Amino acid sequence: MNKSSILTRLTNSRVWRSFFRHGWPDNPLDRSLAMTSNLFFHLHPVKVSRKSLKWSYSFGLGIISSILFGVLVFTGILLMFYYVPSVERAYPTMKEIQLSVPLGQFTRNMHRWAAHAMVLAVILHMARVFYTGAYKPPREFNWVIGVILLLLTMGSSFTGYLLPWDQLSFWAITVGTNIAGYAPGVGDTVRQILLGGVEVGQSTLIRFYTLHIALLPTLVALLVSVHIWRVRKDGGLAANEVEER
Ligand code: HEM
DSSP, X not given: OOHHHHHHHHHHSHHHHHHOSSOOSSSHHHHHHHHHTSTTGGGSOSSOXXXXXXXXXXXXXXXXXXXXXXXXXXXXHHHHTXXXXXTTTHHHHHHHHHHXXXXXXXXXXXXXXHHHHHHHHHHHHHHXXXXXXXXXXXXXXXXXXXXXXXXXXXXXXXHHHHTTOSHHHHHHHHHHHHHHHTSTTTHHHHHHHHHTSSSSSHHHHHHHHHIIIIIHHHHHXXXXXXXXXXXXXXXXXXXXXXXXX
């Protein structure tokens, strides 16, 4: 059997067809189907300008933020196998992860560094969008989604900070929630809701844990999907339009 007949048999097989809804991309139709039926390739518009493909236009900061979020979800799930969100067990389990779990120290550091890097990447991404004027119509909706993503990123960072339950986390959250308490009118209520009481304790830990591992990442995942879908629907990066004019 020659090479091309093996390829034809493979691409006509039912298993192949259930994964890829097109033939081997050796003709214009299958080539375009290969692009439009692939989730990642489909994120790009049909035509893109050279300027938007230049590294120095976006520095890939949006993609870098998305990848860091992926790293955080992956390493976060690994940490959840050991971490126990109770005031008696949180610190010892965190030490156990560092000292006796295989690759525990590495996983924890990956999680910590990726978290710091994500905050930085999202802020730089926002600055890039601002300086290239990409917040202007029709992208104003995506700018607003972006602002919510920034707040969610900060929220994830803040809630994660308490989880090691060491002196640094305890006092950082005490100071942070006290600052929230000074907001006019709603301050005291917000502080009480965050703490689940009058001071940082077990109720605070379980609230922060639930926000950190369930609510905030789910919202980030949903909004990042809408955000990237919107980039595609608005005709790709704003640089495309500048070149068309
Ligand atoms: C979790 C945080 C975020 C993620 C994962 C994310 C992801 C992305 C990606 C992948 C792109 C397309 C490629 C690129 O520009 O690098 C993009 C574009 C965009 N983002 Fe974000 N983003 C986030 C936060 C933000 C923030 C904080 C803002 C602004 C407040 C924002 C506003 C925008 C806008 C307006 C565009 C279109 C840019 C253009 O057309 O040139 N994003 N984002």
